[in-house]
Amino acid sequence: MSRARDAALGDIKSRIAARLRQEIAAGTYGPGDALPSTNELAADEDAAPMTVRAAYAMLIGEGLVISVPRKGFFVREQLAMTWHMNAWQDPRRLEKVPLDGWTADVEAAGFVGRQTIEVRMVTADHRIGGHTLGELLELPAGDPVAVRGRVRFIGRPEHGGTEPESIADSYYPYALIRDTAITRPESVNTAAILTELGAGLHHYDDELIPRLATQAEAQQLQLPPSTAVLEIIRSGYTSEGRPVLIQHMIRPGQGSRFVYHVSYPETDER
Numbered sequence: 001m002s003r004a005r006d007a008a009l010g011d012i013k014s015r016i017a018a019r020l021r022q023e024i025a026a027g028t029y030g031p032g033d034a035l036p037s038t039n040e041l042a043a044d045e046d047a048a049p050m051t052v053r054a055a056y057a058m059l060i061g062e063g064l065v066i067s068v069p070r071k072g073f074f075v076r077e078q079l080a081m082t083w084h085m086n087a088w089q090d091p092r093r094l095e096k097v098p099l100d101g102w103t104a105d106v107e108a109a110g111f112v113g114r115q116t117i118e119v120r121m122v123t124a125d126h127r128i129g130g131h132t133l134g135e136l137l138e139l140p141a142g143d144p145v146a147v148r149g150r151v152r153f154i155g156r157p158e159h160g161g162t163e164p165e166s167i168a169d170s171y172y173p174y175a176l177i178r179d180t181a182i183t184r185p186e187s188v189n190t191a192a193i194l195t196e197l198g199a200g201l202h203h204y205d206d207e208l209i210p211r212l213a214t215q216a217e218a219q220q221l222q223l224p225p226s227t228a229v230l231e232i233i234r235s236g237y238t239s240e241g242r243p244v245l246i247q248h249m250i251r252p253g254q255g256s257r258f259v260y261h262v263s264y265p266e267t268d269e270r
Contacts, residue, residue, distance in 0.1 A: 016055035114161035228253035
């Protein structure tokens with residue numbers, strides 16, 4: 001009996017997914033459009049809400065649909081973004097924007113953005129990209145490190161920020177920022193706060209690692225299986241060469257351009 005029931009539920013799930021897939025392909029629902037709610041589809045298809053959610057999960061796995069908490073399901077947009085990696089956190093630029101370079105790049109492209117923010121604590125023994133935070137921030141083993149963990153979303157103004165754009169974790173020596181707004185889960189101009197602390201950002205080292213998304217990353221970014229991502233580890237230094245910030249970003253491999261301006265100091269060839 002259970003096998004027959006499971007087969008029937010699978011058929012209903014596949015039928016609902018096929019209907020939505022066809023409607024998306026036909027343009028009934030365009031990029032960024034909201035799709036019918038779980039309850040609407042359940043009533044229309046005489047199906048259980050759980051079965052409808054399973055159908056949507058199939059389309060999310062195919063990269064056709066995204067889920068936005070408390071908003072519903074949307075047709076995935078392929079939003080082309082250009083990230084200006086030099087200007088992104090240039091202190092001179094950040095004096096003119098209210099929050100950060102990410103927001104400025106998103107708005108310059110004509111999109112809107114939003115982000116979820118979680119602040120947590122780890123130690124200098126925590127590893128990212130094959131390095132410990134102690135190595136990157138020049139901290140002793142066991143030292144506390146504050147993490148601002150974010151999942152970022154972008155979208156067209158008429159749709160809001162619905163498209164998962166990146167996972168972005170920022171690591172700070174806790175002793176440096178313990179009494180500041182950086183430790184609160186809200187959008188703040190972190191570069192300005194570091195400058196106020198006498199630890200203003202002066203230059204960066206970037207490490208770029210193309211690879212396949214892990215299962216957890218694919219789930220957070222709502223990516224199809226075996227999708228390539230770009231892992232970016234950015235180390236931020238003061239003018240004295242002191243590391244005060246490590247940014248660890250995971251970005252989908254499609255739909256983005258990363259622009260760098262490379263210059264070399266003049267040398268005396270006498």
